[in-house]
Amino acid sequence: MSGAAAPTALAEPSERVGRAWTASLSLVNGAIWAGWYGPIQILLALQAAELAPTGTAKESVLAWVTGAGAAVSMVANPLFGALSDRTTSRLGRRTPWIVAGVAGGAVALVLLAGARSVAAMAVGWCGVQLTLNAAFAAVTAALPDRVPPGQRGAVGGWLGAAQILGVVAGTGLATAGGGLAGGYRACAAFAVLGALPYVLLHRDLVLPAGRRPAAGPVAVLRGLWISPRRHPDLAWAWLTRFLINLGNALALLYLLYYLRDVLRRPDPGGGVLILTALNGVTLLGTVVVGGIWSDRTGRRKPFVLGAGVIMAAATGLLAGWQTWTGALCAAALLGVGFGVFTSVDLALMTEVLPAAADRAKDLGVINIANSLPQVAAPVLAAPLVHHLGGYRVLYAVAAAIGLVGALLVRRIRGVA
Numbered sequence: 001m002s003g004a005a006a007p008t009a010l011a012e013p014s015e016r017v018g019r020a021w022t023a024s025l026s027l028v029n030g031a032i033w034a035g036w037y038g039p040i041q042i043l044l045a046l047q048a049a050e051l052a053p054t055g056t057a058k059e060s061v062l063a064w065v066t067g068a069g070a071a072v073s074m075v076a077n078p079l080f081g082a083l084s085d086r087t088t089s090r091l092g093r094r095t096p097w098i099v100a101g102v103a104g105g106a107v108a109l110v111l112l113a114g115a116r117s118v119a120a121m122a123v124g125w126c127g128v129q130l131t132l133n134a135a136f137a138a139v140t141a142a143l144p145d146r147v148p149p150g151q152r153g154a155v156g157g158w159l160g161a162a163q164i165l166g167v168v169a170g171t172g173l174a175t176a177g178g179g180l181a182g183g184y185r186a187c188a189a190f191a192v193l194g195a196l197p198y199v200l201l202h203r204d205l206v207l208p209a210g211r212r213p214a215a216g217p218v219a220v221l222r223g224l225w226i227s228p229r230r231h232p233d234l235a236w237a238w239l240t241r242f243l244i245n246l247g248n249a250l251a252l253l254y255l256l257y258y259l260r261d262v263l264r265r266p267d268p269g270g271g272v273l274i275l276t277a278l279n280g281v282t283l284l285g286t287v288v289v290g291g292i293w294s295d296r297t298g299r300r301k302p303f304v305l306g307a308g309v310i311m312a313a314a315t316g317l318l319a320g321w322q323t324w325t326g327a328l329c330a331a332a333l334l335g336v337g338f339g340v341f342t343s344v345d346l347a348l349m350t351e352v353l354p355a356a357a358d359r360a361k362d363l364g365v366i367n368i369a370n371s372l373p374q375v376a377a378p379v380l381a382a383p384l385v386h387h388l389g390g391y392r393v394l395y396a397v398a399a400a401i402g403l404v405g406a407l408l409v410r411r412i413r414g415v416a
Helices: 019-051 058-085 095-113 118-146 149-176 180-201 217-223 232-253 255-262 268-284 287-297 301-320 324-350 356-386 391-411
Strands: none
Touching: 019 058, 019 095, 019 118, 019 149, 019 180, 019 255, 019 268, 058 095, 058 118, 058 217, 058 232, 058 356, 095 118, 095 180, 118 149, 118 324, 118 356, 149 180, 149 268, 149 287, 149 324, 232 255, 232 301, 232 324, 232 356, 232 391, 255 268, 268 287, 268 324, 287 301, 287 324, 301 324, 301 391, 324 356, 356 391
C-alpha cells in the first residue's frame, strides 16, 4: 500500500460497534446457519432414506450428497470472499454478496424440496452450499472489517450464539414444516427474513476503485493460496480448526441413524431436536461469556485448548455410554465446549490474517476448515460404521481427532 492513508474499508477498526449492529449481523449469521442445518440435521437424512435406490444404503446416499455439497462449499467460500474483497459497489464490499447469497440460497432450498432423484438432490444441495457460502463469506469478513481486536471475542460470542440458535431454528423448522417440502420452504423463508435488518439498516464500508486488489481471474485464483511457510500461525490455526470440526462432523453426521438404529428411539427426528436444543442451551451459557472473558484476559489459546478437550470428552461419551442419558450428557457437554470454541477461535483467526485487503478471501480459506470436514467425515464414517466396529468406534475416533486438534493450538506463536 502507498503512503496515503488507508481507506476506511481497509483500516484496522478502532471504534467499538454498537448493540444494534452486532444484533443484526448475528441475526443474518443465524439465518444462514438455519438454511444449512435444517437440511443437515433432518431433511437430507429423510430425503436420502426416501430416494435411496434399492440395494443402496441410505447412509451412503447421505454421505455422497453432503460430501458433494461440502466440496462446493470449500471452493465457494474463499472464491466469493475474494470477489467480495474486490467489490467497489456503492452498497459496500459485503452487502451485495449477502443479498445475492441469501436470495439464491432461498431459491435453491425451494428447488431442493422438489428433488425426485439422488442426482437432483445432490445438485440442489450443492446449489444451497454455493449460494449461502457467498453470503457467509461476506458476513464473516464484517467482523475484522468493523470490530476492533479488543471487542472481537464478545462479538464473536454473539455470532456463535446466533449460529447455534440458527441450528436449533433450522432443526425446529425442518421438524415442524409438515414434510420435506414444508421444511425446506420454512428454512428458505427464515433465511431471507433474517438478513433483512442488517441489509436495510446498516451501511457497509465502500472500497474506492483505486484501492481494489488485482481483479483478474489469474490474480484471484493465485491469491487463494496462502503459504504455510510464510504464515505459520495461520497454518496452525487452520489445522486446529479443521481437526476439531472434523471430530464434531463425525459425531453429528449419523446422529439421526444412531438414535434410530442403536438407541432405538421411537421418534429419532424428535430426539435430534431435543439433543440440539439441549446443546444450544449449554452453548448459549458459554459462548458469549467465553468471548468476553477472552477479551478481558487478552488470551485466546488457553480457551481454544480447553474447549477442544471438553468437546473430545463429550464425543467420547457417545462411544462409551450408549444410552439416551449418555446422549443427553454428551450433548450438554459438547455445547459447553463448542460455545467457548466458537467465539474465541473466531477471534483468534482474525488476529492471524495476513492483509486487510484480503480479509474475506483469507477467512474463506480459513472456513475451508469448516467445510472440508463435511467432505472427509462421510469418507471416514461410512467404513467405520459398516466395517470397522460400528458407532462405538466412530465416536472414539472422532474424540481422538478432536483432541489432537485442540493440542495443536499451542503451536501458534503470535497470539497469546
